[in-house]
Amino acid sequence: MNIFADFEQRVRTAVEATLAAMAVAGADLSRIAVEPPRDPSHGDLATNAAMVLAKPLQKKPRELAVAIAARLGEDPDIDAVEIAGPGFINLRVSAGFWTRHLGAVLAAGPAYGRGPASGRKVNVEYVSANPTGPMHVGHCRGAVVGDSIANLLAFAGHAVVKEYYVNDAGEQVNVLARSAYLRYREAMGEKIEIPAGLYPGDYLKPVGQALAIRHGDKLLSLDEPEWLPLVKNFAIDAMMMMIRDDLKLLGITHEVFFSERALHAVPEGADASRISLAIEDLRAKGFVYQGALPPPKGQLPEDYEDREQTLLRSTEVGDDMDRPLVKSNGSFTYFAADVAYFADKFARGFDEMVFVLGADHGGYVKRLEAVARAISGGTARSDVVLCQLVKLYRNGEPVKMSKRSGDFVTLAEVVEEVGRDPVRFMMLFRKSDAPLDFDFQKVTEQSKDNPVFYVQYAHARARSVARQAEGEGIVEAQIDAELLSLLADEGEIGLIRKLAEYPRLVLSAAEAKEPHRIAFYLYDVAQTFHAQYNRGRDISGLRFVNRDEPRLTQARLALVRAVATVVASGLQLIGVDAPEEMR
Numbered sequence: 389m390n391i392f393a394d395f396e397q398r399v400r401t402a403v404e405a406t407l408a409a410m411a412v413a414g415a416d417l418s419r420i421a422v423e424p425p426r427d428p429s430h431g432d433l434a435t436n437a438a439m440v441l442a443k444p445l446q447k448k449p450r451e452l453a454v455a456i457a458a459r460l461g462e463d464p465d466i467d468a469v470e471i472a473g474p475g476f477i478n479l480r481v482s483a484g485f486w487t488r489h490l491g492a493v494l495a496a497g498p499a500y501g502r503g504p505a506s507g508r509k510v511n512v513e514y515v516s517a518n519p520t521g522p523m524h525v526g527h528c529r530g531a532v533v534g535d536s537i538a539n540l541l542a543f544a545g546h547a548v549v550k551e552y553y554v555n556d557a558g559e560q561v562n563v564l565a566r567s568a569y570l571r572y573r574e575a576m577g578e579k580i581e582i583p584a585g586l587y588p589g590d591y592l593k594p595v596g597q598a599l600a601i602r603h604g605d606k607l608l609s610l611d612e613p614e615w616l617p618l619v620k621n622f623a624i625d626a627m628m629m630m631i632r633d634d635l636k637l638l639g640i641t642h643e644v645f646f647s648e649r650a651l652h653a654v655p656e657g658a659d660a661s662r663i664s665l666a667i668e669d670l671r672a673k674g675f676v677y678q679g680a681l682p683p684p685k686g687q688l689p690e691d692y693e694d695r696e697q698t699l700l701r702s703t704e705v706g707d708d709m710d711r712p713l714v715k716s717n718g719s720f721t722y723f724a725a726d727v728a729y730f731a732d733k734f735a736r737g738f739d740e741m742v743f744v745l746g747a748d749h750g751g752y753v754k755r756l757e758a759v760a761r762a763i764s765g766g767t768a769r770s771d772v773v774l775c776q777l778v779k780l781y782r783n784g785e786p787v788k789m790s791k792r793s794g795d796f797v798t799l800a801e802v803v804e805e806v807g808r809d810p811v812r813f814m815m816l817f818r819k820s821d822a823p824l825d826f827d828f829q830k831v832t833e834q835s836k837d838n839p840v841f842y843v844q845y846a847h848a849r850a851r852s853v854a855r856q857a858e859g860e861g862i863v864e865a866q867i868d869a870e871l872l873s874l875l876a877d878e879g880e881i882g883l884i885r886k887l888a889e890y891p892r893l894v895l896s897a898a899e900a901k902e903p904h905r906i907a908f909y910l911y912d913v914a915q916t917f918h919a920q921y922n923r924g925r926d927i928s929g930l931r932f933v934n935r936d937e938p939r940l941t942q943a944r945l946a947l948v949r950a951v952a953t954v955v956a957s958g959l960q961l962i963g964v965d966a967p968e969e970m971r
Contacts, residue, residue, distance in 0.1 A: 391433075391888045395422045399435045399437050399460065402437075402456055402460045403415075403437050403441070415444065419436075419440040420436065422434070430472060431470060431478035431480045432885060438477060439474065439475050439476060449475030453476070453477050457469040457477055465482050465485040466480070466482065483873075483876060484873065486881050487875050487881075487884065488869060488872070493950045493953065494946055497953060498953060500953060501893075501954075501957060502543055504545050505545050508739045510538075510740045511736075511740070512549070512742040513551045513552070513743050514531060514550070514744035515527055515635065515744075516552055516553040519554060519628050519631065520587060521587060522798045523631055523635070526746065528638070528811065529775045529778050530775045531638055532640075532962075533775055533820045534744035535963055536906070536963060537903055538742075541742075544899075550641070551642060551644040554647045557651075557652055561620055561623075563585065563586060566586055567588075568596060568619050569596075569599075571592045571596025571597075571599075572599040573608070575597045575599070575600035603618075633800075634799050637799065637800055637804070638799070638803060639808060648725055652720070661728075662731070663727070666724075666727050666763075670762055675700055678697070678698060681699065684709065693716050699711065700712075700713055700723075702759070703758075704762075705762045707754050711755060723755065726752075726759065730756070730760060734763050740770075741756075741769070741770050742901060745772060745773070756770040757772075771901060773901045774821050775820045776821055778815070779823065779825050780797055780802070780828070781828070783829050784827065802826075806832055807832075808964075809840055810838075812964050813839060813962065814831050817839055842911065843964075844966065846913065846914035847967060848968060849917070850949070851952060853933060853945070854952075857933045860933060862941050864946060865939070871939065871943050874940050874943040875943050879920040880944070882920075883916055883917060884950075887913070887954050890954050890958070893905060893909050894961075
C-alpha cells in the first residue's frame with residue numbers, strides 16, 4: 389500500500405468536490421502530487437494541489453488552499469490540515485491510520501512495496517567490460533549499480549533481463565590474443581619480454597599454460613594469421629570465464645551474454661550482417677544518407693573523417709551531430725554496432741533499454757537516445773546511467789597497485805579482503821555520477837560511521853529482540869487493529885511513518901534508476917530503529933520487550949518484525965545479506 393498514492397487520490401477527491409462547489413469543470417488534476425514535506429515538523433504529508441490549479445483556474449493559491457483544506461479536514465484519517473506559504477497544504481495523519489498501515493505492512497510481508505505487473509519489458513545492460521583481463525574496481529561500481537537497478541525495476545513490476553555485451557570484435561581482442569600467445573611461448577620454455585602495447589598481467593600465464601596443454605608445440609610452427617584466430621577464441625573464452633567468476637563474487641549473474649561479433653556475422657538465412665540490415669532499415673526510414681561532416685569544434689573524435697561517408701541523420705532525433713556509420717576502409721564504425729545492437733534489442737520486444745556506462749561515456753547519452761527514437765519511432769526508450777570513478781584508500785592512503793593484474797586493483801582482491809556486502813552497499817552510498825572514495829579500513833569498522841554495518845545491525849538487532857521475547861516466554865499474537873493501537877509513543881509512530889515511505893521510494897528509485905536512494909533510506913530506517921531501541925534503555929516503559937506488559941510487548945514485536953521485513957527487502961534489492969545475528 390502506497391500511502392502517498394492513497395492520499396493523492398483523497399486530495400483529488402477533495403479538489404473535485406471543491407471545484408464542483410465553485411461550478412468549475414474540466415480542470416486538469418494530473419499535476420497534483422502528495423509528498424513528504426521538506427521539514428518533518430510541518431506534518432506527515434504535503435500537497436501542491438492549490439499551487440498547480442490556481443493559475444489555470446485564475447484563483448489565488450491561498451484562497452483555493454483554504455477551500456481544499458476544508459474538504460480534507462472532513463477525512464477521519466486526517467488530524468490536522470495546515471496551509472503554508474503561498475498555498476501549500478500540509479497534512480497531519482491520525483495515529484490510528486499509522487497503526488492500521490503497520491497491519492498492512494505485516495500482512496504483505498516480503499511483498500510490501502512490490503509494484504503490480506506493468507507489462508513493460510526492460511533490458512538492463514551493465515558491466516560489459518572488454519574481455520581482455522580481470523575486472524577492476526571501476527567495473528565493480530557499474531556492476532553493483534546495474535544489478536541493483538535491474539532488481540529495483542523487477543520489484544517495481546517490470547519484466548527485466550540482465551545483459552552483458554561482450555566486446556569481442558576489434559583490435560583489443562587481437563592484442564589479447566598476441567599477449568596470450570606470448571604467455572604460451574613462455575609456457576613452452578621460452579624466455580620472454582613483454583613489449584609495450586601488450587597486456588602484462590600475470591593473469592594470462594594460466595591461459596598460456598592451458599594453450600600449451602591443448603596444442604603442445606603445434607602453434608609455434610604457425611604464422612600469426614593461422615594461430616591468431618585460434619588463440620583469440622581460446623583467450624576470449626578464458627577471460628569471460630574469469631569475468632563470470634569475478635561477478636559471482638558480487639552475487640551477480642547475467643541472463644544474456646551478447647557477442648559483438650554476432651552483429652558483424654551474417655545470420656543463418658540472411659544475406660547480410662545485422663549491422664548492414666539495421667543500416668538499410670534506417671535508410672528506408674530516411675535516417676541514413678551520404679554526406680560530409682563539418683569538423684567539430686575542439687578535439688576531433690576518433691571516427692571523424694573529412695570525406696563523404698555514410699551518416700545517420702541523428703540530429704533529426706535529438707543528437708548534437710549526425711554520426712558516421714562506415715569508415716573509409718569500408719568497415720563499420722563502433723557506433724554502427726551500437727545501432728545494430730539497439731535494433732536487436734528492440735526486435736526482441738524490449739520497451740526500455742538501460743545502459744550502465746562509465747563516466748567517460750557521457751557523449752553516448754544523446755546518441756543512444758537518438759538511436760532509440762530513429763529505430764523505434766519513439767515507442768522504445770534509451771536510458772543511460774553513468775558511473776564515476778572509485779578511488780581506493782587504506783587508512784586514508786591511496787591504494788593503486790595490484791600484484792595480480794600488474795597495474796590496477798582487481799574486483800576479486802577487494803571482495804576477498806572486505807567481503808561482498810560492504811562492497812555492494814558502499815558502491816551505492818553515493819549517487820553513481822559522483823566520485824566515490826572506498827576505504828578498506830572504514831568499510832569493516834563496527835560502528836555507526838560504517839553504513840553497511842549500521843544497517844545490517846538493525847536487522848540483526850530486530851531478530852535479537854524477537855529471540856529475547858521468545859526466551860522470556862512472550863510470542864507474537866494474532867495481529868489485529870486493537871493490538872496495534874497500543875502503539876502510541878511518538879517514536880513508535882515515527883518508525884511506522886518511516887516504513888510507510890518504502891513503496892513510494894521503490895517506485896521513484898526504479899523510475900530514476902537511482903539505487904543509492906535505497907541505501908540512503910535503509911540507513912535512515914536503521915537510525916530511527918536504533919534510536920527507539922536506545923530510548924528503551926533510558927526509559928524502561930519504552931523497551932520493546934517488557935514482561936510486565938505482554939500485550940504491549942506483542943504490539944511492539946509486530947513493529948520490530950515490520951522493521952526487519954523492510955530492511956531485509958531493501959538489502960535484497962541491492963544484493964546485500966540481512967544477517968540474523970552479528971557478533
